[in-house]
Amino acid sequence: MDVIALVGSSGTGKSHRALIVAHENNVDGIIDDGLLIKNSKIIAGYSAKKEPSKIRAVKRAIFMDQDHASEVREAITAIKPNRLLILGTSVNMVEKIIEALNLPPLGKVIKIEDIATKAEIAKARESRLKEGKHIIPVPTIELKPHFSGYLIDPLEIFFRKPQTKRRKLGEKSIVRPTFSYYGKLLISDAAIAAIVDYVATSDLAIPRTGPINIKYSRDREKGISISMDVTIKYGQPLREILYNAQLRVKNMVEYMTGMTVKEVNIEVKRLSIN
Numbered sequence: 001m002d003v004i005a006l007v008g009s010s011g012t013g014k015s016h017r018a019l020i021v022a023h024e025n026n027v028d029g030i031i032d033d034g035l036l037i038k039n040s041k042i043i044a045g046y047s048a049k050k051e052p053s054k055i056r057a058v059k060r061a062i063f064m065d066q067d068h069a070s071e072v073r074e075a076i077t078a079i080k081p082n083r084l085l086i087l088g089t090s091v092n093m094v095e096k097i098i099e100a101l102n103l104p105p106l107g108k109v110i111k112i113e114d115i116a117t118k119a120e121i122a123k124a125r126e127s128r129l130k131e132g133k134h135i136i137p138v139p140t141i142e143l144k145p146h147f148s149g150y151l152i153d154p155l156e157i158f159f160r161k162p163q164t165k166r167r168k169l170g171e172k173s174i175v176r177p178t179f180s181y182y183g184k185l186l187i188s189d190a191a192i193a194a195i196v197d198y199v200a201t202s203d204l205a206i207p208r209t210g211p212i213n214i215k216y217s218r219d220r221e222k223g224i225s226i227s228m229d230v231t232i233k234y235g236q237p238l239r240e241i242l243y244n245a246q247l248r249v250k251n252m253v254e255y256m257t258g259m260t261v262k263e264v265n266i267e268v269k270r271l272s273i274n
Contacts, residue, residue, distance in 0.1 A: 001104050002083040005094040008112025013124035014087045015135040017115060022085050025108075029081030031097060032137060034060045036072050040138055044075030049134055055258030062093060063100035073101050187257050189214040196226055199252045200245050200266075205236045207272050223260030226253070229269040242266050 006021050008014050015032055022030055030037040033048040046068055048060040063069040076084070084103065088094040091109060098106060112121065193212040200209050210229035217223060226249060232241060246264040253261050 001081060002107050003098060003104055004083065004085050004108045004110065005091060005106055006085060006087050006110050006112065007090055007094060008121075010089050011125045011127075012112045012121045013116055014112055015137050016124060017112070018085065018087060018137040021110060021115065025083065025085065025110075027081075027083045027085040029076070029079065029084045030087070030137060031072075031084065031101075032087040033057075034063070034068065035136070035138075036075050037138055038079055038081065042138055043079060044072045047136065049136065053258070059258060061088075062096045069100045076101065076103070187259070192224075192226075192253060192257065192259075195253055195256055196228060196249050199248045200228070200230060202248070203241060203245060205233050205241045206230050206245060207233065210269055217262065223262035224253075225263045225265070226261060227265040227267075229267045231270040231272050232268055234271045234273050238268060242268070 004021075004025055004027065006014050006018065018030055018032060021027070028038060029043075031045075035045040035047050036043045046060060048057040051057040051060050059065070060068065063072065086094050086097055088097065091106070094106060094109075097103075116124075192214050196212050197209050200206050208231050210231075212226065212228040215225040215227070217225075230242075230245070232238060245266060249264045250261045253259065
């Protein structure tokens with residue numbers, strides 16, 4: 001199986017052009033936002049567009065849920081696509097999907113900037129930001145059982161090369177997911193630091209924390225790094241306490257914020273005698 005990626009920032013028109021890219025590259029399977037699509041039909045998966053928040057949508061799109069990933073893996077094994085197109089905001093996101101679904105290594109990367117003009121990308125961004133519109137490359141009739149109550153409009157997509165007639169490739173649908181109604185979602189470093197402090201000091205062996213620093217990777221999908229210093233009661237097993245604190249902080253921050261925690265660095269600065 002060959003694996004191809006179509007990458008571009010959110011809202012730049014990847015799903016809008018997915019069927020054309022699939023046609024030009026002889027693709028017979030598409031993975032887009034948590035769905036496995038073949039011949040304009042949803043074969044397996046759960047659309048990220050159905051999630052109530054953007055954070056949960058991202059988790060759904062990269063198959064962090066084990067049951068979701070298992071269902072799509074089994075479906076891929078059953079349909080045996082010769083060439084699979086994966087849509088993602090970056091190569092890193094596509095690699096995460098490949099890892100989650102146990103797919104072969106990525107063979108080819110197509111950037112949205114290579115197949116769409118700046119004006120087309122700007123128009124797609126405007127539609128996403130101002131109207132909250134998202135596109136799924138399947139016919140509306142396929143989505144109605146899944147998207148009851150959402151705004152859904154069909155769009156026919158055609159393929160045309162110079163000196164040839166237009167040929168219909170299929171239909172795609174415009175949806176407006178719940179999370180697009182609410183605007184941007186921001187979580188401040190202070191909120192994350194408050195979570196870290198509360199979780200770390202929930203162990204009586206850690207009476208207090210010092211400064212807590214949050215650092216972001218250049219590629220935010222790779223996660224955040226948390227650094228802090230702590231005070232520990234004298235006579236306690238330091239390695240065991242610190243290791244457990246790392247696990248608690250990582251799990252709770254990921255659970256409450258939806259962010260990926262790449263590392264938790266803890267330094268013992270003080271020992272408490274009392």
